[in-house]
Amino acid sequence: MISITDLHKKFGKLEVLKGIDLKLEKGQAVVVIGPSGSGKTTFLRCLNILEVPSKGVITIDEQTVDFSKPVSKKQVNAFRKQSAMVFQHYNLFPHMTALENVMEGPVIVQGIDKATARKKAQALLEKVGLADKADEYPFQLSGGQQQRVGIARALALEPKVMLFDEPTSALDPELVGEVLQVMKDLAAEGMTMVVVTHEMRFARGVADEVLFMDGGVIVERGKPEDIFSHPKEARTQQFLSLISNTDAI
Amino acid sequence: MYLNSIFTDPVRLERLMDISQSSWLPLIEGMIQYTIPLSFIAFVLGLAIAVLTALARISTIKIFQVIARVYVSIIRGTPLLVQLFILFYGLPTIGVVIDPFPAAIIGFSLNVGAYASEVIRAAILSIPKGQWEAANTIGMSYAQSLRRVILPQAARVSIPPLSNTFISLIKDTSLASLILVTEMFRVAQQIAATNYEFLLLYGQAALIYWLVCFLLSLGQGRLENRFDRYVSR
Ligand SMILES: Nc1ncnc2c1ncn2[C@@H]1O[C@H](COP(=O)(O)OP(=O)(O)OP(=O)(O)O)[C@@H](O)[C@H]1O
Ligand SMILES: [Mg+2]
Numbered sequence: 001m002i003s004i005t006d007l008h009k010k011f012g013k014l015e016v017l018k019g020i021d022l023k024l025e026k027g028q029a030v031v032v033i034g035p036s037g038s039g040k041t042t043f044l045r046c047l048n049i050l051e052v053p054s055k056g057v058i059t060i061d062e063q064t065v066d067f068s069k070p071v072s073k074k075q076v077n078a079f080r081k082q083s084a085m086v087f088q089h090y091n092l093f094p095h096m097t098a099l100e101n102v103m104e105g106p107v108i109v110q111g112i113d114k115a116t117a118r119k120k121a122q123a124l125l126e127k128v129g130l131a132d133k134a135d136e137y138p139f140q141l142s143g144g145q146q147q148r149v150g151i152a153r154a155l156a157l158e159p160k161v162m163l164f165d166e167p168t169s170a171l172d173p174e175l176v177g178e179v180l181q182v183m184k185d186l187a188a189e190g191m192t193m194v195v196v197t198h199e200m201r202f203a204r205g206v207a208d209e210v211l212f213m214d215g216g217v218i219v220e221r222g223k224p225e226d227i228f229s230h231p232k233e234a235r236t237q238q239f240l241s242l243i244s245n246t247d248a249i
Numbered sequence: 250m251y252l253n254s255i256f257t258d259p260v261r262l263e264r265l266m267d268i269s270q271s272s273w274l275p276l277i278e279g280m281i282q283y284t285i286p287l288s289f290i291a292f293v294l295g296l297a298i299a300v301l302t303a304l305a306r307i308s309t310i311k312i313f314q315v316i317a318r319v320y321v322s323i324i325r326g327t328p329l330l331v332q333l334f335i336l337f338y339g340l341p342t343i344g345v346v347i348d349p350f351p352a353a354i355i356g357f358s359l360n361v362g363a364y365a366s367e368v369i370r371a372a373i374l375s376i377p378k379g380q381w382e383a384a385n386t387i388g389m390s391y392a393q394s395l396r397r398v399i400l401p402q403a404a405r406v407s408i409p410p411l412s413n414t415f416i417s418l419i420k421d422t423s424l425a426s427l428i429l430v431t432e433m434f435r436v437a438q439q440i441a442a443t444n445y446e447f448l449l450l451y452g453q454a455a456l457i458y459w460l461v462c463f464l465l466s467l468g469q470g471r472l473e474n475r476f477d478r479y480v481s482r
Contacts, residue, residue, distance in 0.1 A: 050385060080386070084386050085386040091379035091382060093383065094479055095405070096479075109388040109389055137478075137479045153383075
């Protein structure tokens, strides 16, 4: 389903991703953990080509892009449509209601007629538990509600992969659960997901696999219980002991 | 002495009243026929130029950036009156003859375009990067992102400064009198030239400018309210 080979990303001289290889099956949920600055966000953004990788080959489903060669805008646009990103700070469109936010992609990008798109958007808002907030503007919603609209907006394009970049880390603790629940449901439905998060309970409960990233490479990967209970690499052990002190596990 | 003569000389007072009364109509005609259309057309064209210029300034294509920079620099670095004179009196010497009204439209549009482009550029840059990314991640092209996501938000930020630009423009159109457009101020000049009541006629013209600008600032308030419906205050 997803195959990544020797993915590199440089910002000027700074090499942030130093060769990432990864294969994912359809329906897998993967959690990426790692210290700040290790390149987790950059990695996700490369999958959605919000950053253009410097080198490497990415395949999602039937499409493959080799970033060692120049890539055209058309290629980027087509490739991007296979995945959708949920952002740490939601990035909802503030001048549109919740419903309009969700409708925007189907109407403008896919050219679906408004009535059909509206029905679909309504159904998606219902799915994330916000049917009654359809006509509210983002500023009228709590952080957790905004993030759930963000998830619905991403889902509206029927991506093959959902990418989550610390979707709950900007939220007040009491709002984290409602967002994680939506993500859990998605995973249970068989959505392929790559999730950067430090919510260890979510990782243990939902992830098929956990990747530990540090210094731009995947240092260790494995089943959540193995990574969390018996990490093999010293760097993983150190990182986990650091975050377990802050009772995230 | 002048003041005295008004109040002590009923004949003169009556004359002033007569001139004043018969002047309102031609003045307002000048306003409606030329000042307002000139302002309005130049503002719309200027905005279009401004958006294109702003996009050129923020584009990654070097040559667009340079052209936009040079254009803005020339317009901002030279007096509007000189620009109008070049268009109307200057160009004919190389065989390009433009009528007063179109020459004024061109001059004011270019002027508004340059000043408003800075406003619009700043407004576009003030929209968080996350908005572009959100638009991208749902598959929007550059043009779609601009039209649906960035410009509507930038418009809201731009309303107060652009309203100022528009109000300045209305007042600046009085300069068109000097390239023979019979806008309101030229009408005032023409009437005053026949009866020498400069204070009266220029005062009347000032009053009408003020009234129009005042009405516009009311409109600005309403427009701001409309756009503010999606932000908490
Ligand atoms: N656009 C950019 N230009 C230059 N450097 C960047 C850019 N984006 C990220 N970086 C650098 O790349 C490195 C990795 O950043 P990234 O955001 O991917 O880390 P992260 O693992 O997501 O960290 P965090 O947990 O703090 O979110 C950092 O050193 C960062 O400063
Ligand atoms: Mg990050």
